[in-house]
Amino acid sequence: MPDIPRVVVRGEAVTEVLPDAADLVVTVQVRDRRRERALELLAERQQELNALLAAHRESLGAVSTDAVAAFPEAGEAGRVSGSVATTTTRVRVADVGAAGEVAVAVAGLTDVSVHGPHWRVSPEHPAHQEVRAAAVQDALARARAFAAAFGGRLTGLVEVRDAGGWGGGTVTAAFSSARSVPALELRPAPQEVPGQVEVTFTMSHPDQEVFAR
Template sequence: MSDAPVVAVRGEAYREVAPELARFTVTVSARDRDRETTLTRLAERAAAVRVLLDAAGPVVERRENGQLRVWPETRRSGERVVAYHGSVTTAVTVADFTALGELMLRLADQDQVEVAGPWWALRPDSPAYREARHAAIADALARAREYAEALGARVTALVELADTGLAAAPPMLAKAAYARAGDAPPELELDPQPQPVQAAVEARFTISEPVLG
């Protein structure tokens, strides 16, 4: 077996699959000359955001409180504080895309709230990754068989298989469109972005003795 001819190939697979998650951030801000007033307003606005997220129920799969920032605003000529600023950011993960636009608009309608996103992604354990790996192995075997056939031989055994990496595109920002007609509530149309998934393997196979000439 060790003296058998060997063919080395690379197998690749590329897929574009529907996203499984959408992530966006909600940032509440406050500003006032008095520090305590700034903190109070910030807490109240953050609480209002929490109420809306709680009301969304299972639509919100996960939420994480991010960075809290409180800083003074000073005059250029010295250290005299003229106002205090504060902000709190919450990262929200949603799996139900049908309710995503409505939820984002409700949050954006709050006082001193900034909403950014969504960014589309796959779950870390998405079946798409497994399917891509299987497809890459199948591609490697198909290539090995093609080379063997061209030599008048056939693939006999696998010698080595190496995973060269599984790649997924970074989260992609959605395309959004707002529409308002008269007194009707605003609507937000979101186009989920397909997620590219790519897998590659390197494989070595033994083949039967080639028929040359």
């Protein structure tokens, strides 16, 4: 039995939706001449941050500590003048409408800086499924065009693979701690949600006259 011809294509689609999640990256950094005191200050500032985040827990998702560091600080002539201690905490904001409020509240803490929000489209957003379906339709149209160009037609499906994509871009802002902070209204931009699939079809045998032209 002769081999059955196959058509392998990539289907693509993209849509734009408003983000439904955001990330904040919060850094606490303290300095002191004594290493022990720097670590004590860091623990105090981190507790203040944790308490503030707990007060906003209804608007938040996961909160995790990404990094902790303590290192000597060089002064004049390269001599050690003190110690620096830092923590980095990643905060997922489930309610995008509260992202500005949370960012400003955190930025109001002492020895704290905030980077974000990093807008995201969560994996659970229905746009992902919709764009994958559109990518499949794109692949089907391409495969039909290829088969028709050889005087044939599609006869079956062999395999479909999700070729992946990304969950939206990021728009960020940075805030440093201050004694008073203004109200901040953020307007997240629509995020691109792409879909890509690789599909293999079987097709009828091509018209031999195509190769004689």
